[in-house]
Amino acid sequence: MAHLLHIDSSPRGDRSHSRQLTKEFVEVWQQVHPTDIVTYRDVGRNPVPHVDERWIAAAYTPPTQRSVDLQAALQVSDQLIDEFLAADLYVMGVPMYNFSIPSLLKAYIDQIVRPGRTFAVTSEDPDNPYQPLVLGKRMFIITARGGTGYGPGEHNAQLNYQDPYLRTIFGFIGVTDITFVSVEHDESGNQHLTESIAAARSQIAQLIGR
Numbered sequence: 001m002a003h004l005l006h007i008d009s010s011p012r013g014d015r016s017h018s019r020q021l022t023k024e025f026v027e028v029w030q031q032v033h034p035t036d037i038v039t040y041r042d043v044g045r046n047p048v049p050h051v052d053e054r055w056i057a058a059a060y061t062p063p064t065q066r067s068v069d070l071q072a073a074l075q076v077s078d079q080l081i082d083e084f085l086a087a088d089l090y091v092m093g094v095p096m097y098n099f100s101i102p103s104l105l106k107a108y109i110d111q112i113v114r115p116g117r118t119f120a121v122t123s124e125d126p127d128n129p130y131q132p133l134v135l136g137k138r139m140f141i142i143t144a145r146g147g148t149g150y151g152p153g154e155h156n157a158q159l160n161y162q163d164p165y166l167r168t169i170f171g172f173i174g175v176t177d178i179t180f181v182s183v184e185h186d187e188s189g190n191q192h193l194t195e196s197i198a199a200a201r202s203q204i205a206q207l208i209g210r
């Protein structure tokens with residue numbers, strides 16, 4: 001029995017392609033793995049707070065030296081990290097905003113990428129002081145874009161700061177097994193969009209092995 005954490009980051013509701021496809025992913029997943037547990041985190045419609053000065057002070061103070069006030073500053077971060085670490089795998093819906101990710105998701109990432117919890121800072125190798133702490137996980141990321149051609153080798157590939165950033169930041173904490181599924185053409189809204197959604201659905205079914 002595995003534990004799947006389902007994360008959405010689009011502020012849109014029914015019109016969101018990434019939200020619709022993560023929902024379908026979870027439905028298919030549960031048909032194939034009926035005993036698995038699913039937890040849901042919606043940072044698109046229930047935003048998490050940005051890190052602030054108290055958060056930074058607390059995160060960089062050793063746990064045993066944190067005052068009650070500093071401990072409180074990390075309460076949300078601790079809850080989000082506990083939830084993240086409890087999962088074995090993740091499915092995440094991510095719109096492309098300005099060639100990157102929505103700030104709603106960036107705020108979540110800033111809360112969960114934390115020294116001592118999801119990565120360690122060591123003094124053994126000064127050139128490489130960071131050690132990932134989130135090991136043995138698998139992640140599926142479903143991206144949605146208005147335009148097209150952002151895939152590797154395609155005409156807009158050099159504008160894509162979405163997939164490379166997500167691969168970098170989750171890889172930094174140890175989640176290196178990441179599969180991307182993407183829907184493009186939202187802005188044209190025509191047959192190309194319909195075909196892109198159908199291709200994403202079929203990729204999801206294949207990935208889950210139905």
Ligand SMILES: Cc1cc2nc3c(=O)[nH]c(=O)nc-3n(C[C@H](O)[C@H](O)[C@H](O)COP(=O)(O)O)c2cc1C
Pocket residue numbers: 010011012015016017018019093094095096097098099100144145146147148186187
């Ligand atoms: C603020 C904003 C910025 C966007 N920036 C881009 C962009 O840089 N490139 C692109 O192809 N589409 C862009 N889009 C279009 C979205 O990626 C597209 O509508 C996508 O389907 C949104 O995901 P969702 O359907 O899950 O809400 C942008 C949309 C918004 C609202």
